[in-house]
Amino acid sequence: MISTVGLNIKALKKEPFSGSHHGMRYYLRTADDTLSVFLYPEPWSFERTPDEEKEQKDFPFSQEGLDAAIDWINQSYEAKRPYWNDRLQNRMKYLL
Incomplete structure (x- = not known):
């Protein structure tokens, strides 16, 4: 589900990566190892x-850790699909 095209360890070392998938937003960043x-849900940015x-989980900073992180994101989406879809469909309600 979540595409990893262009996402790799070298890119994450330089700057965080964020994206969204059907009402679910995700943010990846590194610190040390x-x-x-x-x-987090639509409609806000990470900072807002x-x-x-927000739900957080830490992984080792390695290619295997990145693969596990992507798997966790996908599993979390599937486990709470109705919630994420509600946030997508009603995002304007949350803005008001």
Whole structure:
């Protein structure tokens, strides 16, 4: 589901990566040897989303860790698909 085209360890070392998929947004960043992944709902940016609406999981900063992070993002989407779809369909309601 989540495409990793253009996403690799070298790119993440230089700057964070963010994207979205059907109401679910994700943000990946590195610090030292850790890859931190955050999931949060539409419609806000990472910075504007309240911390209590973010879910975080850390992985080793390696290609295997990145692969595991992408798997976790995909599994999290499937596990909460109705929630993410609601956030997508009603994002204007959340803005008001």
